[in-house]
Amino acid sequence: MSNQAQQLPPGWIAEWNAEHQRYVFIESATGRAQWELPGEGPNPEEGHNMMPPAEFASPPQPHSTSAAHTKRRQYALGASPQFADAGVAPGGQLFTPGLAADGQPPYFAPPDLSQGYPHPQPSYGQQHALQPPYTGSQPVAQVADQFSQMAIHGQRPFSLVTTNLIGMLADPRELSQTSPEIRLPPNASISPNPSANADPSYMRSTLNAVPATSALLNKSKLPFALVLTPHRSLKEGDETIPVVSDTVIARCRRCRSYINPYVQFIDGGNRWKCCMCNMSNEVPQLFDWDQEKNQPADRWARSELNYAAVDFVAPTEYMVRPPQPPVYTFLIDVSHAAVQSGMVATATRTILESLDRLPNRDDRTKIAIICFDVALHFFSISPGSTESSMLVVSDLDDVFLPKPNDLLVNLTESRAGLEALLARIPEMFQESHAIGSALGPALQAAFKLTTAIGCKIIVLTASLPSLGAGALKNREDPKILGTISVDMFLFSPSYTDVATLNHLPHYTSGQTYYYPAFSAARPIGFEGIIRVRASKGLRMSSFHGNFFVRSTDLLSMPSIPIDQSYVIEVQIDDSLTAPFAVFQTAVLYTSCEGERRIRVITLALPTTNNLSELYASGDEIAIATFLSTKAVERTLTHKLEDARDAITNKLVDILGTYKSSMTASGRGASAQLAIADNMKLLPILSLGLLKHVGLRQSAQIPPDLRAYAQALLSTLPSQQLIPYIHPSFYSLHTMPPEVGTIGEQGVIMPTPLPLTSERLERHGLYLIEDGQTIFLWVGRDAVPQLVMDVFNLPSYAELRGGKATLPLLENSFSQRVNAVIAKTREMRRGVYRPYLSWALSALIQDRADQAPSYAQYLTQLKDRVNAATS
Template sequence: MASPAQQLPPGWAAEWDPANQRYLFIETASGHRQWEPPAMVPAAPADLVTSGSPPPTHHAKRRQYAAGQTHAYYGDAVAPDPNYGAMQPPPPAGGQLFTPGLAAENQFAQQQQPPQPYYGQQQPAPEYGNVPAYGPGPTAVGGGAVNALTDQFGQMGMGGQKQFQLYTTNLLTSPPDPRELLQPPPEIRLPPNACISPSPHANAHPSYQRSTLNAIPTTSSLLNKAKVPLGLILTPYRSLDEGEEPVPVVTDTVIARCRRCRTYINPYVQFIDGGNRWRCCMCNMSNEVPQLFDWDQVRNQPGDRWSRAELNHAVVEFVAPTEYMVRPPQPAVYVFLIDVSHAAVQSGMVATATRTILENLDRIPDEDGRTKISIICYDTSLYFFSIPPGSADSTMLVVADVEDVFLPKPTDLLVNLVECRQSLETLLGRINGMFQDNMTVGSAMGPALQAGFKLMSHIGGKITVLSSSLPSVGQGALKNREDSKILGTSKESGLLQAASPFYKTFAIECSRAQVSVDMFLFSAAYQDVASLACLPHYTSGQTYYYPGFNAAKSEDAIKFAREFGDVLAMPIMLEAVMRVRASRGLRMASFHGNFFVRSTDLLAMPAVPQDQSYAIEIQIEETITTPFVVLQTAVLHTTCYGERRIRVITLALPTTSNLSEVFASADQVAIATLLANKAVERSLTHKLEDSRDHIFAKLVEVLTTYKTSMTAAGSGASAQLAISENLKMLPVLVLGLLKNVGIRQSAQIPPDIRAYSQALLTSLPSQLLIPYIYPNFYSLHNMPPDAGTVGEQGVIMPPPLPLTSERMERHGLYLIEDGQTMFLWIGRDAVPQLVADVFGLPNYEALRGGKTTLPVIDTPISQRISAVIQKTREMRRGVYYPHLYIVKEDGEQPLRLWALSALVQDRADVLPSYQQFIQTLKDKVGGV
């Protein structure tokens, strides 16, 4: 080794390559690392590292590692060992604390999880096959192959990763293909050695966390040029489908976090200093590895670091030590506020609700036996029930003064579910009978909320409100402000805002006390959903709406009982706060969803239900110089089983300075989800018309930028309307959003229906939101032979059709569904045999339209259609159990128009068809 000319400054470290007589890197005392130092850097001093030695240290080491293992910690900057990565090196004598498991080529992003169809459907058939089954004659095969891909661009990027391939499609000649929405988002292509784990689960699955761009622009100017919104779509507490692995839990309470930015250790950190320290992937800070990180506390022996869940999984939960607790974990608390006014009893809501609670007592989370329950009924008075422990009976206490709410008894109103089980069962069986003849009209919902809050505010938990009428007495009283004259005008957005400040003020008070509110609304008349939805919005709850509910209709009773029962059984995160951290240069700019922003970036969520989604817009504040960035979501919460935990979700994305890579990496589903959230917010802060104009203008900007920057036409006239292949469904998703009840231009939509739709648009995860704005459309009378039968992945679904009535035949039977409602459309020329086989009726004329349950008929087509409908109800996450309506082609006009409004590619009223929409876009873009 050559003798160095100079010594490095005190506290500096370096790795020396004797073969090439140069430093591989220099690390300053402050932890800043310089890769491939310039030639003027002095040669290595004799007392620094020589080839094959561990890195230098300036403190006593706790661990020593075999020669050559340090290559695992330095990635590309270290001269590669030709044998490294082929197999694990043998452990040194006496055993080793952990074994580096870094693969030479990092392919985890491509592997993720076994390929699975998005939105819960089977993989589609290669063509839109139409197999003649029922009908007067042969059916022409529809659809066709997707148009050839064109305009491939040469790629350039950062970090040496595999580049995104950009393909251009012409929207004028490429009609929407719904099978595109079943595809996964653009691949995440990280640079080699970005990850220290070869695990296929080391990057977040899109169902937990997905970005609108899977390659992050290095500068804000590049992002502004692309015009594609940058945002994050989160579903941190999603439910697990059958067969899915649960989120791994780290139980040893050893939690490694960055001292500077508080990032949790994850698969994208670097181990340095012989494994004694780790470098943060967000702020580059050097941190100590905790003493017990390599210790197996279960076996009480040295452990394998590389098998730790947090280094192999992007989604992981830590059992939190006491320093993460303000107080001991509280029990789960459920307070039910049941409207028992005349309207509520007569509709059957009270009977159905109490029976559902009774039947689901065993499903309410109570693993630790600490869950508490209280039931308060209300009309214009409040009715409390005292249940002494060990007693088999209860006492009703009436509070008629609702102006100054108080609890009539300090104890026995909030009781332990296990200890008072018999009394609760008896009470739930009696409530409907108690109020069977109640003629009181009116609702003291506000006072009932205050009473429930007083009862549980010292613990926190969930208030579930079941209401059948407009609040009319006491705090929070509302008036009917439904006015058909202002529907469709600029004043309509006022009906979508809360009419009383009580609900937001009370919601914030609830959030502070860790109380969440769920609303179940049933009124056949105006109920001011916009005001009442404030409570779930700011307390991380959910709104459920059953307009015109009548339990005498079995379909209504079954839908509510199924959904309410699933909500009761749902595990929830209690006392939760969420924060999203990102690599230097990125900032969380604005937040959308059901929560309260406690500080600039801390989201308060008293009780997080499963499958609730959130959207966050991201800004680029300064130039990003790293080859990839990391976004990490942390949710500190108490499980409903009484354990304090931190759920951490990590997503790593490559960076790029190339505009074509920005477009090629764009995720159209995530973009549509973000636009839906922004559209709702803008409709409340501005007007509904502004909301529609804003998302249309955003689409025009994206298409204009693509045309001027990515096509040969540039800024001149063009016969094409070009977009990248991975964004070809974005225009029809935007059209579906523009036609959605939440923001659609119409003077016929009741404000309650519109407000509920907006609540769905801002809380549904992408898997549920996409069919809500672009429904599924299936042909059932001529399904492929295997559709409706059971395959390897369950019931096989028919291939989805484009949403246009051009695909309808007058003798056909079709299913249209958006996750909330299902329509079974039957043509007027349907052959009698089809009607008999599916509905058990002699002919089309005998069939009645409307809400229904399909009869059980022992024919193959009936069994297959029933299987498709059942699969449709079960295939998505969430508690929703959609109604089924039979729609006759010449049946009732309101029902026909409702079903046809789901065919978003058709023209409807003042709303354009897809062809007209695309032509308008072309005119706008062509004029640039």
């Protein structure tokens, strides 16, 4: 090695790694390493490849001290290997960890909200500036010179582009564009994997650059919060979260953060430095060992070092007892109103069809069924039998369980009896004339039945709770919290007091589903707790969503449903000096299969002292989600008008500060309304909130419908919330011939239109959908052939409004329309199908009732901003 080392630049040595069949070049002074392919070598001074001496063209001989090295594999300070198949671009150019092949930071794209929309084009009728790509791309050699700096000035700045909102038509296609990219400093991550930072569908921030001081954040008037959806549904093509099953979990001794792609390895790889608190921790002995193959493993291939979101299989020390079996208790309203509406028959049939989809991998799942009207109806089922007996309890003041040991049955052992019972329940109560609902006592009975092990209570009711204790009262009992989770399915054709009933799902981390005027297997986690950690100087200050706060920063969740979001506000307590900050969400839960797991999601964001970079990093989707949650929360303590004013006031604050700080007009009146280009759709999203059924000013909105809408506004994840407040609007009668056919990305979708009635034609066919409901609007002058091709009716006069199933006919137009509708349902992750009655209210750019049009709203904002900055 002496002759070989002499041909390297001073201070560098080379060592052959037999496992990866390549040389490791190590700078002896700093421990910085560069992994190379056989036949290639580095120029440490230049930072790029050069041809190595001839001696390096083949591996060392067996007698070489390097080849005979048997000690624990050493890793250089803060470095990661460059793999042959992932680290070298065509032609041999190296990737830099955390950089793409062109030397630019990796692009972390959030999910495509439109699922097949055409590529966004400049806005309708106007060419306006989109944020240009960064043009300061540097060769890898130049980037390498900056590796040692690792400071804020070593990263590429955000490009701030200002847009004038006045006269700009909001292009709905731009809602599907990505949020501002996360521009981390070079080598921030030890992995080149683009999945090393959190996907926005799991965890996103209102700001993609963290202000270094609270003063900078306060000056910007921008909100700083995280939007979490730790368990979201996956559709075809989505990447699943990797599972670390060897139970080797490395955590910081001080802050208890989990090891992730943003730590540093020190002391020859024997220790790792926490990216949150800088504590030095020992690497677990089995971290580099493959327990299945019983041989050394490649550290750099471990999922927790390459992926921002991972599931750890928890060892026994994470459990106070073995995981409880999944338990489901169905409470079915069998009052006269519920039976007559068809809800009882539909509910029992759906439960019956869903038995195979309930989690029951180890045959431990238990089920109970309780029916209620003016009394409680329990059912005792004998294992292995198809027979069941009904036990009626009419004492609603002192609820008791008639046969405590026989009401909760094993799904596998009592399958035949459950199926027979579910088939008979509609017949049992078909002649019922009971008027009244003992929902409160039924909930008390379910709690008594399952309090020892916890359960998921699923309520299916179609009438106002009116009998017994707990009816129409806030049942926020601290003794129940943390053990029971309640889902509400509300089918009533009349007033049900959704606002009050929603308290149960809210505090037990359940969900509410509302089906007004109803007419005739989702994965879930149990026993969950959530904690969010952040880099030193950052603190989680407020929590919003369906859960119970057990301590100052620990969220208790008896169940963790999919596609439910939580908003957490962040406070800056101390100035940040590091070049980037890290947030980490840890969810300890029991999976459907009864396995205790820890889901860890890590998000790294650069820090900045620059106000323009802060504005350029604003994520309008996350900010709209934050405003939605805060507005709904405000309705609980203030008037609806105050909630609407809070949205507009926040927008005025942001626009006013932006005008005075970032534009030439500064103080005084201006004909323009300026905002950062990356937040140009925030005003129309805010207007969508103001006009939404959950918040808008109207005396025509039933209280139950408004309460349900508010429940969705405060819990929907961003990918469902945005279409809920800014619906999609398609013209079907003018769609090109390829729309509705299969393309490279699946069904080709129409181009979305601006949400204004100006686009409606009297002879047209339009589709409006808000992620919850799909409307077809047919113009009065629609030609008979269109009506026949789509609805199989002779003319417009034969059409009837209301809910309907669209027929699939033997013509290409019908098949294409059905394909578009099917794709629309597929691309929404939600499971809701409620009925709404205001289709045209989705056209939020129009003036409606006392709410302004979009143009009028922008003018109002401009006037208020001018007044505030004059």
